[in-house]
Amino acid sequence: MAIHCSETAPLVQSCLDGELTDAEERALCDHVSQCGVCRKRMSREERFRDAIREHLAPPSAPDRFHEQLTHALAEEERAEVRARRHAQLSWALPGAATVAAAVALLVFATDRLAPANDQAPLTHEAASRVIGSSPVVVQEDHRDMSRSLNDYLRVPIRPPRFSDDNVELYGWRPSHLHGRQAAELVYRVFRSEGRQYTMRLHLLESSNIDLRSQDRREIGGQTIWVDSPLGMSSVTYQDRQGIGYVFISDMPQHDLVDLVLGSDLAQTHDDDSIRGRTASQGQ
Amino acid sequence: MFSRPKKKRTEFEATALVHLDALYGAAHRLTRNPRDAEDLVQETVLRAYRFWDGFQKDSNCKAWLFKILTNTFINHYQKQKRGREVLGAAMAEQEATDGVLFHEQAESQRDPEDLLLNHTVSEDVVRALTSLSPEFRLAVVLCDIEGFSYKEIAEIMECPVGTVMSRLYRGRRLLKESLYDFAVAQGVVKRPGDEVTHDSADAGDTIDLDAYRKRRANTT
Structure with a gap:
């Protein structure tokens, strides 16, 4: 040869x-x-x-850094334990608000399904959509943003709002998922001790698109999918109008699920209430 | 179901933390300073820990950790260089890796020779590496420092193997270019002239191994 x-x-x-x-x-x-x-x-x-x-032979991690990481992991473990205890306490407390929280707990308790395959194409694609994106368009007025989104996607749509005050909508940019036109909304999420996360929400007309990912969770007759593509957290949801919501964030998975459950997607499309239906069924 | 925190941490430390030095080394080369490297690795490790339940235990843990490191690094880069700069870099990278043909006759005339290699110091190489765009830098770090295979790098960087090869080829070329520029600035070597060796074969080289293999398969 x-x-x-x-x-x-x-x-x-x-x-x-x-x-x-x-x-x-x-x-x-x-x-x-x-x-x-x-x-x-x-x-x-x-x-x-x-x-x-x-x-380019790199240096080894200093011993001090090993110790620092061990402490950080121990702190992370304690935070996880605290979160579990908090969830168990909430379960035991009475009140309408707790009913919703209890239903959310039920959601968490749903058995992890064996993934149909290793790939979760849509969330994977959304999570890797980091390089090559166009600049974020910052719009202070949310009504202007809704108009821009409607004009761009050509479907009636309004960005969801969150009951959590520490979520700030930063802006949006055009995007594509599965070859379809999508809008990517960028949120900042502020947490204690100065922690800040980024949450991206891809909105797209998603009829005939498979939105399934790793964990299926049933809430009040609705289905959401939870996954961790590329070390990120994701939640996907499709309403009855065929609008797909793909949430991607670097925040812990349970935090992202809580945020989505606390959004007003229910009010946006009454028939598709996530939290609304869940709460009314629980009561 | 999710594993218990204590068991999870023990398992995580035994399986994932053995790669800490490799993560730190790569982060050090990507960020160029120990403090940023520690931040990058700590965020990577904590993120990996949070998602440990989702990690397929029989898959390649080191590659999984590097995927998170890569993602975190690029995310940070994007936050720091928001907007048009990122778009510009992405477009430049796209132009550089879209095709498989590089017309670099001018660059090939600047090949560093023994003189250059003999006078190059580590600080210059690190500086040259840092001057590369993140995609090229990552490819070089993952291959030349960490020794990942093309296939593993493709999985980590979420791109085809052909793109990995292009980024490596281009990244190494740019590295040479920078080193040459440093050497010229320091008076170690002269500007390219007639005495510089030149490989005419370098001009218009294809670096697509798949294309080569397909051509070969068709001719046999």
Whole structure:
């Protein structure tokens, strides 16, 4: 399998990176042994690669940092334990508000379904939509934003509002999911101890799109899907008008689910109440 | 169901924290300073811990952690360089990796020779690496520092293997370029002239291994 000089570039890089098959490596070696130009090139590339690897050899993590991380993980574990205790207490408390919280707990208690496959295409795509996005359009007036969204998506739509005061709508930008036009709303979520998260909500006309992801949760006859694509948290929901809501955030999963359950998606589409139906059924 | 916190932490520390040095090393090269590297790794580790229940225990934990690190790094980069700068970088990257052909005759004339390599110091290499756009920097760090395979890098960076190869090829080229510029500025080497060796084969090289393999398959 003789090769030509013009073909050696991909082979040289891949050979030095250990990516060639035995046959390809043999063919390259045969060529290089007979071609001075390619031999020189390969030798130069190899020396450069070796030099770069030597110069870039990174330092190890300092011992102090190991300890710091261990403490941080212990704190994270304590926070998780506190959250569980809080949830158990809420379950026991009476009152209408608690009924809704109790239903939310039921949601959490839903058995984790074995994923149909490893991929959760839509949430995966949304979570990886980081590079190449156009700039965020910041609009102070939410009515203006609703108008812009309606004009852009050509469907009647209003951004959901959240009962949590620590959620701030920052702006939106055009987006595409599954080849369909979508709008990506960007929220900032403020939490205690100066923690700040970003929540992105992709809105799109989603009829005939499979919104399923890892965990299916049934709430008052409605279904939401919860997942953790690329280490992010996601919640997807489709209303009866076929509008898909894909929430992606770096905040903990249970926090994101709570936020979505606390939104006014119920008021936006009365027939599609998530929280509304849940609460009324619980009462 | 979710695992109990204590068991979860023990399992996480045993399985994931063994990769701490690798994460820290890569973060150090990506961010260029220890403080930012620690922040990046801590956020990565805590995020991984929160989502530990969702991690498929029989899959590649190191690659999963690096995927989170990569995602976190790019997210931070985007926050810092909001808006048009990011778009500009993304477009530049797209232009650089869209096709498989690079017309870099001018660049190939600047190949660093022994003189350059002999006088290059680690600080220059780190500086040159930092000057790369995040996508090229990540590809070089994941391959040359961490030793991930093309396939693993493709999974971590969420792109095709061909794009990984393009980013590596282009990233290394730009690295050479920067080192050469530093060396010229320091008077170690001269501006490119007639004495500089030049590979005519470098111009218009294809770096798409798949295309090469397809061509080969068709001819046999």
